[in-house]
């Protein structure tokens with residue numbers, strides 16, 4: 188490997204390291220699972236230990252979308268819009284059976300899995316999953332971010348760009 | 352004459368202060384709200400329709416997901432409706448345990464409410480205290496039911512199982528400690544000037560208006576009307592317990608806050624009495640072999656019991672034709688189930704009377720004429736849960 | 743007691759009085775629903791001032807097809823009453839949303855879920871489903887999974903069009 192390649196690889200490592208330790212989620216609680224997500228962020232489980240405690244009310248300031256709850260057909264456009272508004276790099280955790288696959292609601296108004304609308308990185312099944320499940324999901328996501336190859340995501344992205 | 356121009360703003364459906372996916376269209380004249388229109392249905396999952404394709408015991412799992420802050424109360428309401436249809440008697444021990452659990456759930460739902468409501472109005476500290484106690488309740492309930500949020504523990508005919516030995520000591524420890532914790536919350540908020548300024552005389556409803564809008568629960572009682580299903584139509588042996596119904600006077604956000612805090616203390620009393628007076632006996636009806644599945648041990652020993660267990664799990668049971676309405680006082684208001692049976696093993700129609708849905712309909716009345724910053728206080732004070740509103 | 747009083751006051755309109763498990767339901771003519779409701783609310787002897795619930799039911803093969811049930815409670819005398827009425831397919835029913843403001847959203851929901859029209863309702867539009875939804879899900883002939891359950895969900899934002 189040439190010097191430049193090594194340098195680029197280590198630069199990528201540094202960037203990945205920085206990204207993985209500060210994944211800020213956008214608040215996206217939809218249903219029952221949102222309660223467990225709130226518990227995960229409060230004192231007992233303390234999601235802050237993984238650098239993910241800053242729940243942002245605005246998608247413009249977030250890197251991670253935790254889809255916690257049932258996505259209905261009426262909600263789907265809003266979900267997609269919020270995802271589109273998040274700047275790159277961005278990741279998605281589908282938290283709960285409903286977000287993964289529609290869960291127990293095989294009905295006319297429920298989207299059978301949020302992956303029909305947006306790409307999902309980590310699935311956390313359960314109805315609802317325990318807060319530890321979310322922590323595990325975040326650790327898994329961090330592992331995934333740590334090995335992301337260079338070029339997979341834009342290094343810089345502008346919030347007003349077409350990906351933002 | 353200057354012409355006033357109105358501005359329309361859209362709040363939600365993804366807004367941190369709407370407690371879920373509520374959307375509000377507000378028309379503003381400067382800071383004053385002239386028109387408000389809630390848009391709901393972003394969590395409509397078709398529970399009423401889905402229940403028609405499930406047997407009675409299966410449909411129980413759907414009720415957990417209605418008002419997910421107090422799943423056991425929903426279980427209770429549904430079971431009461433089916434039991435009324437079947438006309439079966441529940442043993443005292445099961446009734447007391449149901450009361451105990453429903454009241455613990457009420458405390459936990461009110462804790463969640465006070466935490467998020469205070470957070471919305473800028474008092475963040477309370478969140479951490481209230482969530483600590485809520486976690487304790489969740490763990491106590493998990494000890495008995497095996498699930499944190501969606502236990503489905505109260506079953507048709509009784510309970511899913513008896514409680515473990517460690518359950519009551521933990522309940523007692525919690526009950527003894529809890530009044531002091533409520534005192535803590537009160538020192539943080541009740542006399543807090545900022546809190547009072549933000550909540551007194553906001554979103555007031557008079558008693559007549561509440562009745563007109565069909566409001567029930569703490570919101571109604573904050574306006575001074577003492578309608579509580581636990582007293583009006585006692586169910587599950589509530590008549591055996593000694594408790595009061597806290598009332599407010601002005602019907603504003605502050606009174607609703609006071610009513611809920613007092614309710615927590617009353618619920619604590621009920622839990623204490625239930626734990627003390629808990630009689631011995633079976634945890635599920637013994638004279639309803641077609642409804643209550645046989646115990647695990649007898650399934651292992653007895654082929655007839657095994658077949659019966661299998662039939663109840665697979666086919667359910669067939670209640671007589673008829674229609675019943677059974678309701679309970681959930682943490683939000685009167686939660687009712689209107690069941691119609693056509694004699695088959697599936698409900699012909701299950702209509703849920705969701706208290707939050709009906710209480711939310713009064714939101715425009717509460718906030719029109721108020722400042723836009725008070726919308727958050729008003730929404731918080733109704734204590735809505737979108738799972739129940741949209742079903 | 744409430745049933746008998748209704749029968750005396752509206753001898754032609756009351757069709758049936760049932761008692762099941764301690765609950766009274768009175769079936770009345772749809773045409774008279776507003777008068778009966780106003781009477782139940784205003785009458786000194788009954789005073790059913792709280793409309794608890796309004797439920798629509800689809801009895802697919804029966805005629806008339808739909809049933810509407812009103813659950814009433816009297817805060818003064820502390821008792822409940824259920825009033826039922828039937829609506830044929832395509833027919834409509836008078837609104838009670840000016841008698842009880844609570845009925846406004848409940849009637850909207852019945853309209854959304856069953857497609858029953860309420861005359862003179864101030865704002866009869868869909869409440870839970872999107873405006874472009876086809877069909878009324880609580881009708882018995884509507885499949886639980888909806889019409890295009892197995893097709894992938896397409897979401898197209900306005901700015902992409």
Ligand code: SF4
Pocket residue numbers: 218219220221255256257282283284285286290291313314315316416501
């Ligand atoms: S997965 Fe279960 S707990 Fe989570 S939103 Fe769906 S129904 Fe609720």
